[in-house]
Each structure stands twice: as structure tokens, then as C-alpha cells.
Amino acid sequence: MKLEGRCMKCKEAREMKDLKIEKTTRGTFMARGTCVKCGTRMAKILSAEQAKQLGK
Ligand SMILES: [Zn+2]
Incomplete structure (x- = not known):
């Protein structure tokens, strides 16, 4: 995902x-x-549902 x-x-x-x-x-x-373009570190807050979909 x-x-x-x-x-x-x-x-x-x-x-x-x-x-x-x-x-x-x-x-x-x-x-x-x-970031896929410039390599800058990124962070994003996830919902529990999103976290589950991402596999942890
Ligand atoms: Zn970027």
C-alpha cells in the first residue's frame, strides 16, 4: 500500500x-x-484503520 x-x-x-x-x-x-522526489523525511499521523492496512 x-x-x-x-x-x-x-x-x-x-x-x-x-x-x-x-x-x-x-x-x-x-x-x-x-519523499520519493527529494528524499526529505516526512511524517504523517495515521488512523488506526490506516495503520492496520499498512500492516502493523
Ligand atoms: Zn519532497
Whole structure:
């Protein structure tokens, strides 16, 4: 599954690569990855449902 986030450097929505799903201490999920275009690190807050679909 692919995930898009907003890249701060491109200032556009970009697909994220090297996705890692993390659970925060507050029980919410975050996706971390890098922009496919420029390699800038990106983070996106996920719903529990999205996190499940992404496989963790
Ligand atoms: Zn970018």
C-alpha cells in the first residue's frame, strides 16, 4: 500500500517511501518515510484503520 504525505520541501503531496509505522505513547499511529522526489523525511499521523492496512 502506498501512502502520501505532504513534503515540506516540495510543498506538495508526495508519495512516501521507506515507510515505517510507529505507535506513539498516546496510542496513535504515525508513518515515517521519505519523499520519493527529494528524499526529505516526512511524517504523517495515521488512523488506526490506516495503520492496520499498512500492516502493523
Ligand atoms: Zn519532497
